[in-house]
Amino acid sequence: MTGAKPYQSxxxxxxxxxxxxxxxxxxxxxxxxxxxxxxxxxxxxxDIAFSVNQLCQFLHAHTTTHFTAAKRVLRYLKSxxxxxxxxxxxxxxxxxxCDSDWAGSPDDRHSTTGYGIFLGPCLIS
Amino acid sequence: MPEIFAPAExxxxxxPDISSxxxxxxxxxxxxxxxxxxxxxxxxxPKQLSDxxxxxxxxxxxxxxxxxxxxxxxxxxxxxxxxxxxxxxITAEYNALISNGTWTLCPRPSHxxxxxxxxxxxxxxxxxxxxxxxxxRLVAKSFEQQDxxxxxxxxSPVIKPATxxxxxxxxxxxxxxxxxxxxxxxxxxxxxxxxxxxxxxxxFVDSPQSDSxxxxxxxxxxxxxxxxxxxxxxxxxxxxxxxMGSTVDTSLFVFLQxxxxxxxxxxxxxxxxxxxxxxxxxxxxxxxxxxxxxxDLGPLSYFLGIQxxxxx
Numbered sequence: 001m002t003g004a005k006p007y008q009s010x011x012x013x014x015x016x017x018x019x020x021x022x023x024x025x026x027x028x029x030x031x032x033x034x035x036x037x038x039x040x041x042x043x044x045x046x047d048i049a050f051s052v053n054q055l056c057q058f059l060h061a062h063t064t065t066h067f068t069a070a071k072r073v074l075r076y077l078k079s080x081x082x083x084x085x086x087x088x089x090x091x092x093x094x095x096x097x098c099d100s101d102w103a104g105s106p107d108d109r110h111s112t113t114g115y116g117i118f119l120g121p122c123l124i125s
Numbered sequence: 126m127p128e129i130f131a132p133a134e135x136x137x138x139x140x141p142d143i144s145s146x147x148x149x150x151x152x153x154x155x156x157x158x159x160x161x162x163x164x165x166x167x168x169x170x171p172k173q174l175s176d177x178x179x180x181x182x183x184x185x186x187x188x189x190x191x192x193x194x195x196x197x198x199x200x201x202x203x204x205x206x207x208x209x210x211x212x213x214x215i216t217a218e219y220n221a222l223i224s225n226g227t228w229t230l231c232p233r234p235s236h237x238x239x240x241x242x243x244x245x246x247x248x249x250x251x252x253x254x255x256x257x258x259x260x261x262r263l264v265a266k267s268f269e270q271q272d273x274x275x276x277x278x279x280x281s282p283v284i285k286p287a288t289x290x291x292x293x294x295x296x297x298x299x300x301x302x303x304x305x306x307x308x309x310x311x312x313x314x315x316x317x318x319x320x321x322x323x324x325x326x327x328x329f330v331d332s333p334q335s336d337s338x339x340x341x342x343x344x345x346x347x348x349x350x351x352x353x354x355x356x357x358x359x360x361x362x363x364x365x366x367x368x369m370g371s372t373v374d375t376s377l378f379v380f381l382q383x384x385x386x387x388x389x390x391x392x393x394x395x396x397x398x399x400x401x402x403x404x405x406x407x408x409x410x411x412x413x414x415x416x417x418x419x420x421d422l423g424p425l426s427y428f429l430g431i432q433x434x435x436x437x
Contacts, residue, residue: 043286044431085290087297117287122294125287 315354
């Protein structure tokens with residue numbers, strides 16, 4: 001991946017991952033390694049949290065499509081390697097934002113919920 | 126500094142002269158006119174946001190991309206005993222174990238099985254990739270432990286990421302100093318509640334009592350209950366010092382007395398302390414150093430693979 005082209009977004013907007021896309025891959029340990037490493041990256045990179053969550057849903061049986069998506073997140077990280085969380089002074093007011101996609105999963109119609117909680121200007125969760 | 130990915134500036138983006146000759150024929154053949162796109166001009170550099178900071182680590186989980194050549198780590202005792210570096214490392218570890226009172230020799234018990242052990246060898250690297258030190262560790266073969274006999278409970282809490290971020294945000298807001306501590310040989314401080322017997326370590330078998338075994342008093346690395354024993358020990362010390370365990374996150378300890386507030390975050394043997402009084406931190410460090418051998422790492426800079434920069 002060292003020679004990979006940087007990419008501007010961690011996932012393709014509007015395209016949902018399904019467990020029936022692409023061809024199944026036999027060896028899943030590489031995929032699991034990558035996704036596990038990406039999960040650690042979400043500590044300081046909330047911007048990839050959604051994409052990584054999507055990838056995590058196919059750890060048991062991933063396909064070529066999911067592997068491409070995982071590589072895309074890596075390429076996105078490459079283009080934004082200097083990003084991180086910035087904490088600054090501000091109020092101590094707690095703000096919460098959330099959104100749900102109302103049965104957005106193409107496989108089983110489960111919903112995905114996302115949230116962000118800010119303490120003043122700082123994203124904490 | 127070894128980095129996994131090259132910074133964005135040094136990524137070879139398609140140079141303008143190549144893209145002007147080859148790219149347009151590929152990219153723009155389907156377009157109605159010769160539109161100037163970013164792929165044509167070659168300006169694929171990401172927009173850099175000034176309010177983001179560099180958080181890049183060398184202990185990254187993806188560090189397999191590193192290409193620094195190091196001497197191979199030995200896998201067996203006979204390999205390691207050929208090198209002076211590793212022999213010194215083994216002796217140092219053995220002396221640390223003995224001075225810590227980790228075990229006492231006793232006759233081989235007939236009613237219990239004895240777990241075996243192994244030396245493992247690890248090269249510690251500095252952040253620039255050079256050799257920091259040779260480290261040997263005595264580990265028990267914990268897969269030989271039996272549930273209910275050699276250990277009962279193994280769960281040990283660790284800090285939640287949201288708590289780290291919350292405490293960092295609070296510290297920034299109140300302009301508190303954040304201090305980092307590291308406990309050396311953390312697992313060796315844990316007191317064992319179960320009776321565990323272990324063979325004598327290779328290379329240090331006591332010749333007159335060669336059939337004796339070690340009865341463990343303190344926990345050893347890789348014992349199944351080691352993290353739990355350590356956490357219980359540390360939390361007990363903190364509670365005795367007047368800290369309260371947070372009800373939200375068990376690895377967060379809070380000290381509230383009059384005007385002094387201290388927050389302590391624990392991730393196994395990495396400890397972060399933040400407080401509104403600088404003297405309170407140094408007091409706490411002195412008290413903890415009385416109990417454990419600890420390294421004072423100074424202001425927080427690197428924690429759990431996260432690099433922290435502070436500009437105040």
